[in-house]
Amino acid sequence: MSELSVRNLIGIKDLKASDLNLIFETTNRFLEVLNRPIKKVPTLRDITIANLFFENSTRTKLSFELAQKRLSADVINFSSSVSSIKKGESLIDTINNIISMKVDMIVVRHPSEGVASMISKKVKSIIINAGDGSNEHPTQAILDTYTIQQKFGNISGKKIAIIGDILHSRVALSNIYALKKLGAEVCVCGPTTLIPKYIKSLGVTVETNLKKALLWCDVANVLRVQFERMKSSYFPSNREYSKYFGITKKILDDLGKDITIMHPGPINRGVELSSEVVESDYSVILDQVENGVAVRMAIMYLLASKL
Amino acid sequence: MNKKLLLSSKNLKIIINRLACQLKEVHGDFKDSVIVGLQPRGLVLSKSIKKILEEQHKIQNLKINFLDITFHRDDFRRDKVLNPNFNNMENDIEGKKIILIDDVLYTGRSVRSALSALDYYGRPSKIQLLVLIDRRFARHLPIQPDFSGRQVDAIQNEKVFVNLSADDKKNSVYIINQTNE
Incomplete structure (x- = not known):
């Protein structure tokens, strides 16, 4: 019987390739559950999970909540915009109050890096990181790699380009860790100002020409430009970004080869991807969303075994 | 640890054939019946019975499902990690007569979980x-x-090990005594 090597899911950095494969294997089972007439199993009926979102989210929050309900867990939701954080309560006091309500598992998203890790050291509940600043977004990386595996059969040896705002992206970092652990080749592509200096130390190549990156890769994971995290100007205008790094259907058609386009959402249509590409056969964006629920069910199921 | 042969491949063949005959007597043409093999160990037995019914008793369109009970077990978060198996319940069970098939009936907990799992697919x-x-x-x-197939009065330290595969000649059932002598 296999189990995860970690008690909390803080980042892909802490996982082994065998953990990722176990999550994929378990996800296959949950995808089947999601296609049943009753898309629900009673496994986590005695578990309470708190979703603490200190930052905006649509997909991740809905996906986690749906996954928890499909597993029959009791769910409480917290979002900082309507909470006592507004009255000046500190993060750790908020967490301690929620723990006192006998919560078994916490899903946390926070704009500061390291929050999930800090909470995991203070409390006994199981912690799942749903995104901490520009650090990691492990569940997104697992569902991205799962989607690639689902499409190609395996990940080892595949060429993946991560295109866009690498500097501010937790999705990029988690994806790089996951893809490298599973034996893929990874290239990052974007304006030089949005590619961090240390990135080569993670074993990836850097390309600033979009066309070259697209010609090289089997899969392009296109990221959103994170305007909300930008404290200064990294490129002259949206129009210029779109001219050099925006992907249109014509660019993809002209490549003369098969390519798969992924995007973790939310999409800035017309900036990094044209609407035509989003809705084309190149895109597996909605598969990613569907797989997201099953991946999160698998992760919570496997972690709940540690309680 | 000692190992005692309980059923040889020859005995097993006779027993499995007899079980298929008994099913035929009760279910006739199997028009309203669905075989449900319990994962993982009821899988091979249910396939063997299906094969006998189809080849020797000429039953046509025999419906078979494979049910994984992991998510319905009562020992989740207790002693060991439970990894789910492949599940295939493509044949509708609503209003049907279900034949649950497993290799060994011991505590009855797997069967209870299976009954609970079936609930999610309809009302047989x-x-x-x-x-x-x-x-x-x-x-x-x-x-x-x-x-x-066979009733066994084994004590708690003994384990019944059923070895069934697609190759009939290698099949056997052993009783293994786990006490250290």
Whole structure:
């Protein structure tokens, strides 16, 4: 019987390739559950999970909540915009109050890096990181790699380009860790100002020409430009970004080869991807969303075994 | 640890054939019946019975499902990690007569989980249980088989090991005594 090597899911950095494969294997089972007439199993009926979102989210929050309900867990939701954080309560006091309500598992998203890790050291509940600043977004990386595996059969040896705002992206970092652990080749592509200096130390190549990156890769994971995290100007205008790094259907058609386009959402249509590409056969964006629920069910199921 | 042969491949063949005959007597043409093999160990037995019914008794369109009970078990978060298996319930069970098939009936907990899991797929008109080995006097729950291949009175330290594969000649059932002498 296999189990995860970690008690909390803080980042892909802490996982082994065998953990990722176990999550994929378990996800296959949950995808089947999601296609049943009753898309629900009673496994986590005695578990309470708190979703603490200190930052905006649509997909991740809905996906986690749906996954928890499909597993029959009791769910409480917290979002900082309507909470006592507004009255000046500190993060750790908020967490301690929620723990006192006998919560078994916490899903946390926070704009500061390291929050999930800090909470995991203070409390006994199981912690799942749903995104901490520009650090990691492990569940997104697992569902991205799962989607690639689902499409190609395996990940080892595949060429993946991560295109866009690498500097501010937790999705990029988690994806790089996951893809490298599973034996893929990874290239990052974007304006030089949005590619961090240390990135080569993670074993990836850097390309600033979009066309070259697209010609090289089997899969392009296109990221959103994170305007909300930008404290200064990294490129002259949206129009210029779109001219050099925006992907249109014509660019993809002209490549003369098969390519798969992924995007973790939310999409800035017309900036990094044209609407035509989003809705084309190149895109597996909605598969990613569907797989997201099953991946999160698998992760919570496997972690709940540690309680 | 000692190992005692309980059933040879020849004995097993006779028993499995007899079980298939008993099913035929009760279910006739199997028009309203669905075989449900319990994962993982009821899988091979249910396939063997299906093969006999189709080849020797000329039953056509026999429906078979494979049910994984992991998410319905009562020992989640207890002693060991439970990894789910492949599940295939493509044949509708609503209003059908279900034949649950497993290799060994011991405490009855797997069968209870299976009954709970079936609930999620519909309301069968009837559920029957077929097992190859019925370990009597070891039940934790009030569950009894409708068809059983062989009754065994094994003590708690003994494990019944059923070795079934696609190749009939290698099949066997052993009782393994786990006490250190």
